[in-house]
Amino acid sequence: MKRTKITALITLAFMAVGARAVAQETASATATATIVTPISITKTVDMNFGNVAVQSTTGGTVVLTPAGVRSATGGVTLPTTATGTVTAASFTVNGTGNYTYAITLPSSALTITSGSNTMTVSTFTSTPSGVGTLTAGTQTLNVGATLNVTAAQPAGTYVSGTPFNVTVNYN
Known part of the structure; x- marks a missing residue:
């Protein structure tokens, strides 16, 4: 009986030591950071709606697509010659x-003026639209909009006092 108790105590002692030996494990990890080229945007061509009558x-609009194609509505005509x-x-x-x-276009109308006369440019659109991809690190982004013309709009060259902003940001 004494031998059984000693064997039981020794067995318990080994179990306790063994349990402590596997209770703690260690693993390692590395930290990594990648610095990417900052995104940039540079204007290459200003927006121009051309000649409008x-x-x-009756007023109307001139819609200029990002491809540079325009169409007129209402009392607006586009000279062909x-x-x-x-x-x-x-x-x-x-x-x-x-x-x-991601591409962010102006959300409010831009006022263009000729002396004291004004028109607005609104509904900006782009190609690509919403999201672009920097194939080989570069992409051309074209922006069109709608010119809002009032009835009997006075003749003149209308220009924005401040430029409109197009913002790009990595996704």
């Missing part, structure tokens, strides 16, 4: 290759 009784310079705004976006980025 308007009736004295003297179109003037027609260009969508164009920007170059640079950054880390194959990264995607």
Whole structure:
């Protein structure tokens, strides 16, 4: 009986030592950070709606697509022989290759003026729209908008007093 008690005590002692030996484990990990090329945007071409004619009784709009194609609504007409310079705004976006980025266009109307006369530019659109991809680290971003013309809009060259902002940010 004495031998059984001693064997039981020795067994318990080994179990206690064994339990403590596997109760603690250690693992290692490394820390990593990748610095990416900062995203940038540079204007290459300003937006220009070209020559526009308007009736004295009815206003309308000129829609300029990001591809630089324009169309008119209401009392607005677009001269076919003297179109003037027609260009969508164009920007170059640079950054880390194959990264995607979000595009933020103006959400409020931009006022353009000629002396004391004004018109507004609104409903900005872009190609790409919403999200772009920096294939090989660069992409062209084109922006169009809608020009709102009032009836009997006075003749003149209308220009914005401040430029409009297009913002890009990595996703």
